[in-house]
Amino acid sequence: MTDARRSELETLIARTAMGDRDAFDRLYDATSAKLHAVCLSVLKDRPEAEETLQEVYIRVWQSAARYASNGLSPMTWLITIARNRSIDRLRARGSRPVTAPEDAAAFVACSAPGPESATIMAQERRMLDDCLARLAEAQAGAVRAVYLEGVSYADLAAREGLPINTVRSWLRRSLLRLKDCVSQ
Amino acid sequence: MTDDAPLTPSQEDQALAAELALGLLDGPEAAAATARMSTDPDFARIVHDWYERMAGIAEALTPVMAPARARQAIRERLGHVTPPLANDPTERRAWGRGPMGALAGLLAVAATAAFLWLPGLQQPAAPAYQAQLATQDQVLRVAARIDGRDMEIALESGAAPDDRDWEIWWVKPDGSAPVSIGLVPRDGTLRMTLPDGLDPSADIQIALSDEPAGGSPTGQATGPVVAIAPLTSL
Numbered sequence: 001m002t003d004a005r006r007s008e009l010e011t012l013i014a015r016t017a018m019g020d021r022d023a024f025d026r027l028y029d030a031t032s033a034k035l036h037a038v039c040l041s042v043l044k045d046r047p048e049a050e051e052t053l054q055e056v057y058i059r060v061w062q063s064a065a066r067y068a069s070n071g072l073s074p075m076t077w078l079i080t081i082a083r084n085r086s087i088d089r090l091r092a093r094g095s096r097p098v099t100a101p102e103d104a105a106a107f108v109a110c111s112a113p114g115p116e117s118a119t120i121m122a123q124e125r126r127m128l129d130d131c132l133a134r135l136a137e138a139q140a141g142a143v144r145a146v147y148l149e150g151v152s153y154a155d156l157a158a159r160e161g162l163p164i165n166t167v168r169s170w171l172r173r174s175l176l177r178l179k180d181c182v183s184q
Numbered sequence: 185m186t187d188d189a190p191l192t193p194s195q196e197d198q199a200l201a202a203e204l205a206l207g208l209l210d211g212p213e214a215a216a217a218t219a220r221m222s223t224d225p226d227f228a229r230i231v232h233d234w235y236e237r238m239a240g241i242a243e244a245l246t247p248v249m250a251p252a253r254a255r256q257a258i259r260e261r262l263g264h265v266t267p268p269l270a271n272d273p274t275e276r277r278a279w280g281r282g283p284m285g286a287l288a289g290l291l292a293v294a295a296t297a298a299f300l301w302l303p304g305l306q307q308p309a310a311p312a313y314q315a316q317l318a319t320q321d322q323v324l325r326v327a328a329r330i331d332g333r334d335m336e337i338a339l340e341s342g343a344a345p346d347d348r349d350w351e352i353w354w355v356k357p358d359g360s361a362p363v364s365i366g367l368v369p370r371d372g373t374l375r376m377t378l379p380d381g382l383d384p385s386a387d388i389q390i391a392l393s394d395e396p397a398g399g400s401p402t403g404q405a406t407g408p409v410v411a412i413a414p415l416t417s418l
Binding site: 021025028029030032033034036037038040041044045046047049050053054057058061070071072073075076079080082083084087105106108121124125128129132144146147148150152153168171172175176179182 | 191195198199202203204205206207208214217218221222228229231232233235236237238239240241242243244245246247248249250251253254255257258261262264349364365367377379380397398399401
């Protein structure tokens with residue numbers, strides 16, 4: 001994402017926080033197709049994804065004022081809300097009890113990254129695809145399934161026919177390897 | 185890193201932060217890790233770095249336009265608009281019934297006519313395009329029309345089977361991946377605003393592919409392309 005686009009989205013979120021409906025509309029125009037893709041990827045059901053997208057933008061409208069303090073880039077914040085709302089809905093589908101909303105952690109205040117660290121994160125993003133390709137296929141597949149489809153440890157364990165703890169330790173190592181690779 | 189060496193404390197923090205950011209922790213563990221973020225700024229930073237890092241995976245997804253009714257529903261749920269039928273229609277009729285109403289009506293007609301006919305007052309026409317999509321046997325027919333940045337898609341015949349959907353793709357001439365712009369409605373007309381980056385021109389083609397209900401699960405067309413047509417200028 002270019003710096004210009006990032007600052008445009010930041011401005012739109014800041015105006016939305018002040019109740020500017022026009023800015024909110026423009027934010028929707030600029031970002032809803034991507035967030036809809038995220039909802040679809042997790043839910044794989046058009047009506048549910050559409051309903052979730054509505055909830056996402058209602059949450060964006062209601063919590064835009066808290067965006068500035070969380071230090072996330074605007075697309076990351078929006079994607080995180082969309083992904084977590086979708087996962088909440090996915091988990092509510094099964095009879096699994098839904099606990100705290102998944103996006104609580106994305107709302108915890110956090111010092112904004114300095115310009116240097118923002119550059120490092122942008123660099124890491126560019127490395128991400130390469131680094132996923134460098135993981136073993138099963139590892140990369142599991143990381144993508146967790147992120148894009150909201151797969152849980154229990155799902156992975158059932159899929160691989162392995163105990164949850166084994167799957168967990170394997171995935172944690174995969175994530176650490178991914179991090180080592182992108183932050184080289 | 186060998187696969188059986190225990191993780192160092194810093195690796196443990198990284199792994200826990202990743203699990204929190206990915207939603208892999210269950211209730212009590214997630215609550216404890218979230219609480220730790222408030223008291224441990226370094227840990228909060230690590231969690232947020234994981235959000236940033238992983239969002240790159242979502243940024244690579246092909247955008248899929250939501251139907252226009254999604255935006256309308258958001259506006260209604262936030263109280264930003266009144267739903268189309270929320271006004272009491274009898275109220276307006278009563279107002280229009282009197283002589284003043286008729287006069288106002290005439291004035292409105294005159295004003296509209298003046299606006300339409302006075303050339304100097306006309307808005308410059310936004311470029312308009314259309315595409316007529318059909319399968320070879322003409323069973324499926326879809327009309328697409330673009331005015332400025334507003335696009336309408338109407339099914340004329342040939343609704344998809346219950347467990348399938350026709351997905352609409354915006355195909356650029358440069359060979360880049362087609363962009364999904366939604367699903368052909370089963371009835372009525374889909375209206376949308378074109379997202380940034382999709383600029384209508386005669387070089388653009390619109391294609392329909394046969395996808396599972398709800399659209400392609402991958403963001404790329406997975407089924408056969410059943411119809412394709414270029415945008416033509418109106």
